[in-house]
Amino acid sequence: MNGATTSTTKLTYLKEQGIHPFLISITEQQINGPIDDFLKHAEVLVINIPPRLKGTIIESYIDKMKLVLEAILRSDIKNVLFVSSTSVYGDLSGTVTEATIPRPNTESGRQLLATEQLFLDALDINTTIVRFAGLIGLDRHPVHFLAKKQSLTNGNDPVNLIHLNDCIAIISAVIKKQWWNEIFNAVYPDHPLKKEYYPQEAEKKGLKLPEYDDVTMAMGKKIEPNWLLDVKKYRFNTPIQS
Numbered sequence: 001m002n003g004a005t006t007s008t009t010k011l012t013y014l015k016e017q018g019i020h021p022f023l024i025s026i027t028e029q030q031i032n033g034p035i036d037d038f039l040k041h042a043e044v045l046v047i048n049i050p051p052r053l054k055g056t057i058i059e060s061y062i063d064k065m066k067l068v069l070e071a072i073l074r075s076d077i078k079n080v081l082f083v084s085s086t087s088v089y090g091d092l093s094g095t096v097t098e099a100t101i102p103r104p105n106t107e108s109g110r111q112l113l114a115t116e117q118l119f120l121d122a123l124d125i126n127t128t129i130v131r132f133a134g135l136i137g138l139d140r141h142p143v144h145f146l147a148k149k150q151s152l153t154n155g156n157d158p159v160n161l162i163h164l165n166d167c168i169a170i171i172s173a174v175i176k177k178q179w180w181n182e183i184f185n186a187v188y189p190d191h192p193l194k195k196e197y198y199p200q201e202a203e204k205k206g207l208k209l210p211e212y213d214d215v216t217m218a219m220g221k222k223i224e225p226n227w228l229l230d231v232k233k234y235r236f237n238t239p240i241q242s
Contacts, residue, residue, distance in 0.1 A: 002038050028063040031071060039075035044175055048083040053108045061111040065118060073124055079180050080119055080127045081171060086160055086187065086223050088113040088131060096223045098183050116183075126180035130170060133187040133223060136240060137164025143198050147207035155195025155212030157220030162188050163238035173234060184232075187223045188240045197241070204242055 003019040005011065014021035024033030026049070039045065047068065051061040072080065089096050090105035104110045119127040134142055142161070146152070170186050173179065195212035202209045228234040 002042060004033070004038055026064045026067060028060045031067050035071045036075065039071060039077055042075070042077060044079045044081070045072060045077045046081045046083070046171060046175075050085075051108045051111055053106075053111065058107075061108075062114050062118065065115045069118060069122060073122065078125060079175075079178075080125050081174055082116060082119050082127060082129050083171075084112050084116055084129050084131045085109070086131050086133045086185065088116070089221060089223065092221045093219055094221065096185070096221045097226045098185055099226075128174050128180050129183045130174065130186050131184065132167060133160040133162045133185075135164060135167065136161055137167075137238075140164070141201065141205070143201040143205065143207065143210075146198050146210040147202050148210070150211045152194075152210055152212045154220060155193060155214060157194050158191035158222040159194055159197050159240070160187050160191065160221070160223045161240045162186055163240060165238040166236050169237055170228065170234065173232070177232075179232065182227065184227050185223050185225045186228065187225050188236055188238075189225055189229060190240060191222045192241075201242065 001019050002022060003014045004022045004024040005014060006023070006025045008023060011021040011023060022034060022038040024031065024035055024038060026032070047065075049064070049068075052059050053061065085108075086096075087106060087109040088102040088104045089100065090103040090109055092100065092103055102109075102113050104113050116129050119125070120129070136142070166188065167186065170184070174182075174184075195214075199209040199212075225234075
């Protein structure tokens with residue numbers, strides 16, 4: 001198994017995990033590193049490269065992914081799992097499923113959606129899109145960013161989260177069970193309200209509780225993993241509540 005990273009410090013870690021490490025970075029103009037050797041003799045590629053479009057960093061993510069696709073098409077790769085995000089649904093409200101038409105309202109969401117279509121349109125490969133919700137696991141949890149904040153106004157919105165354990169299990173299931181040419185919402189099917197969930201999680205972790213103002217009764221989006229649950233019969237492993 002091959003694995004690519006942009007960080008020299010992670011090369012040893014990958015090797016320790018039994019992964020053949022490659023140092024590869026991608027710009028809008030070129031791929032730096034032995035991309036053809038990395039893809040050689042492989043039939044499946046998992047792409048987990050998030051856009052860098054926050055703050056002062058602005059890039060054309062779609063141009064970078066076009067270069068990746070060109071490398072894939074000259075390789076032996078037959079199946080691609082593209083890690084996307086539920087951010088492609090933007091500010092939709094109510095229940096959202098895989099049948100819902102995405103309406104991204106951020107540049108990151110728009111470029112992710114365009115990249116999804118780029119790979120889905122590539123006829124020489126099979127592409128599955130996995131739209132992950134907010135990630136929790138190990139020391140990662142959005143409550144760390146919300147702790148101490150006051151006058152939050154989205155307390156009546158449902159949470160859309162997924163644990164790292166299920167992220168790995170879903171990716172593994174796609175590959176092992178050959179779930180190609182599909183689109184999945186990867187979201188834990190439990191959606192407590194933010195004003196209830198985050199104070200509880202903050203208290204468990206010994207953090208100052210975020211405070212919500214009930215200034216709006218508008219309901220945010222509740223993203224359901226219908227295709228995973230109802231069609232593929234996947235069962236989530238790890239609850240979002242500790």
